[in-house]
Amino acid sequence: MAKKQTRRIFLKRSFGSILTVLGLGSGGFLYANRIEPSLLDIQEIQIKHRLIPDSFDEIKMIQFSDTHLGFQYTLQQFNKLVEKINSLQPDIILFTGDLMDEPNQYTEINKLIPILKKLHAPLGKYCIFGNHDHGGYGSDIYRNIMETTNFTVLLNQAVPVITKDGSIIYLLGIDDAMLGNPNLPLTLKNVPKNTFTILLSHAPDLAETASQYPIQWQLSGHSHGGQIKIPFLGALVTPPFGQLYPEGLYSVGDDSPLSLYVNRGIGTTRLPFRFLSKPELTIFTLKPEI
Structure with a gap:
């Protein structure tokens, strides 16, 4: 007591x-x-690179992250988010971790699954583990939910995304840095050289390591943009592995730098507040660079 x-x-x-x-x-x-x-903030980012095949021109990817269902964020809100994502007609949907705040305590999985199933993207739906997806013995719960709803779960894996003419880019997904075992060499093992790659890593600060590999872009979440920020001072608190790069677009490394984008996420955790850190949905448009 x-x-x-x-x-x-x-x-x-x-x-x-x-x-x-x-x-x-x-x-x-x-x-x-x-x-x-x-207050949902929709950010639009162009991804330009010489390794992007011409057939991927104008391909649209939508990233959402850190919903933390069960803490403050509700299924009713999530259903509206899913409707919004579908209305934007993405070609690819990416979820970068922390679906439920406490997976083994979440009691509405049977209602959650039909909502996730409604998400539609012709070139696929992909996701990775966040620390909350592993926490509370939630790893199997999270994997089962995502696979049941037709997401490809990337756990230290790479998958090709192929257009009708046979052109390819690769999506890479590594395990969470806090409660998982991220392994970039294993993830890249079967990825051909000179192929455009996008890494999904829940933890943004792993970009320091990823920039040493042949990876062009990294998409992350985890930090919530600090969730609560003080004017002129920035975030009150940032989590481990989310302290160097809390939100937005960065260039990491010197030679052939890695482009990193950190999404602020949708929900909240620990404290039910957001201040100067609106929830975010990010639209990425691929553009070949001549």
Whole structure:
């Protein structure tokens, strides 16, 4: 009982400190707790590279990440997100981890599966593990959900994406850095040289390692953009493996640098707030570069 009271006091003090730092009154509390978490920001990014085949010109990929269903984010909200993604008519759908906040505690899997099944992309749906997907003995739960809903689960694997004329790019997916065992050499083992590659890594900071391999782009999530940011100061807290690159577009490495994009995610975790860090859906359009 004493342990629970200590934890409760700690959470209350932490919560109070955050409100004080942010200067949140009742209106600010409502904004950070109810309004900003529901304000979907759609970012559009062009991916240009000389290794992209001509037949991939204007191919559209949509990335979503970090839904954390069961904490604050609901199935009703998720269903609207799925409808929005489908309305954008993606060719490829990418999910970069943390589907449920606590997989082994989530009680609405039977309702979740039909919603995920509705997502449609003619060139495939692909996903990777995040730390919450592994947490709470959730690895098998997450894999079963994603495979049941026609996602290809990439666990230290590479798969070709092939257009009608036989042109190929490769999608790579590595395990989570916090609770998994990422293995880039294994992932790249059967990928031909001089092929355009996109790496899915839940943890953005693995770009430091990925930039040493023949990988052109990395797409990540995990950091939530800090989730709560202070004007002029940035994020209050960033997670392990999400501290170097918290959000947005980066160039990593010196020779043939890796392009990294970090999506802010959809849901929240630990604290049910977003402040100056809106939920994000990212649209990537492929463009051959002459």
